Amino acid sequence: MKNRLQKLLFYMSLWGFSGLLVGCSAQTNESLHLLPRTSTIAVYQGGVISRSEFIQALDMQVRLMQPHAILTGAMKSQFLKVYISVYKVLLPQIMKSQPAVSNVQIVSLVQQFKREITLYSYHGSEQAFNQSLDHFHISEMDLANWARASLAIEAYQKHLTVAAPSNTELEKFYHSHPAYFTNVTVKQVVGDSVQQVEQMVPELSRGSSSAIFEWTNKPLVSLPLAVQQTLMAAPIGKPSSAIHIGANYVIFDVLQRHMLPYAQVKSQIIQSFIRQRQMQMWEQKIAAVERTAKIRIVGALP
Structure with missing residues (x-):
């Protein structure tokens, strides 16, 4: 990742939470609602998870970073299984x-x-962010522990051994992931609602409003996935549809889009290829732990 924002958002997948907002679980929402409301909500081989620990983990790992996310019972169930696999089983081994x-x-x-x-x-409001920290009872020590664990996991992933890719594999990767190697020049308007940003579209053509932000020759890979997809698909010179990003709605006007030549970015292709393989190995490791940890949800998920 070339941009810290994407790296932070990517920590959901780093920890194994990449599929969370899509949600998948062997238990349905209905079956989760039927479980008793107890202080212990899950058991696994080696320990138990209390209701308070689950809430703290979900608030820190998801709700603080995605304050507008609506989490179903199935999503919470999947989060809990990954949390146990990563934080309770794998992380202690990694830290050693x-x-x-x-x-x-x-x-x-x-x-x-x-x-x-x-x-x-x-929206850039430190007050709103600090209010969320207070609301979720997240302390500076909690943030430090999160950072320590995330850095350890990332370092562990980067030491996973990946076979050297062939030129054929690298060329296939290059053509299969154009957003990784594409730069764009873009104007954008940002607002609180779809209606607000749509009313601001004429400002894009005039280019004189303080509400307009412009990126010049920006690497697409440094942007969130939803933005990458929008900017790759948007016609040149035509405003995109409004998309919801974090707490904002954004409309983009792509002025230029340029995929860098293969020879120029070959070293980057190798790094991206290896990193993707390492992430696949990490996800496989999490899945293996889920199968062997004998995780059972025994209480209703708050």
Whole structure:
């Protein structure tokens, strides 16, 4: 990732939560609602998860970063299984095998996390972000522990051994992932609602409003996935439909889109290919732990 914002959002997939907002679970919402309301909501081979621990984890890992997300019972169930697999089973092993993370790294990541999530999910309002921290009872120590764990997991993933890719594999990867290697020049307007940003579209052509933001030669890979998809599909010079990003609605006007030549980005292709394979290996490891941890949800998920 070339941009800290995407990296922070990518931590949901780093931890294994990439499919959360799509949701998949062997238990239906109905069956989850029928479970008793108890202090212990899940058991697994080696321990139990209390109601309070589950709420704290969900607030820290999802609700703080995605304040407008609507989570179904199936999504919460999937989150819980991944949380147990990663945080309760894999992370203790990783922390033993990885070098200690420095306080400088932790402080730096927490500061960057605050800046980027405030900008992306809270309209740039530090007050709104801090109110969420208070609402979810998330302390500076909680953020530091999150950063320490995330850095350890990322370091572990990057040490997973991947076979050197062939030129054929690299060329296929290059053509299959054009957004990874495409730069764009874009104007955008941002607002609180679809109606508001649609009313601002004429400003895009005039180009004189302070409400317009412009990116010049911006790597698509540095942007959230929904933005990548919109900018790859949008006709040149024609405003896109409004899309919902974090707490905002955005309309884009793509002025230029350029895919960098294969030879120019070959080293980047190799890095991206290896990183994707490492993530696949990580997801397979999580799935294997889910199968062997004997996870059972025994209480209603709040």
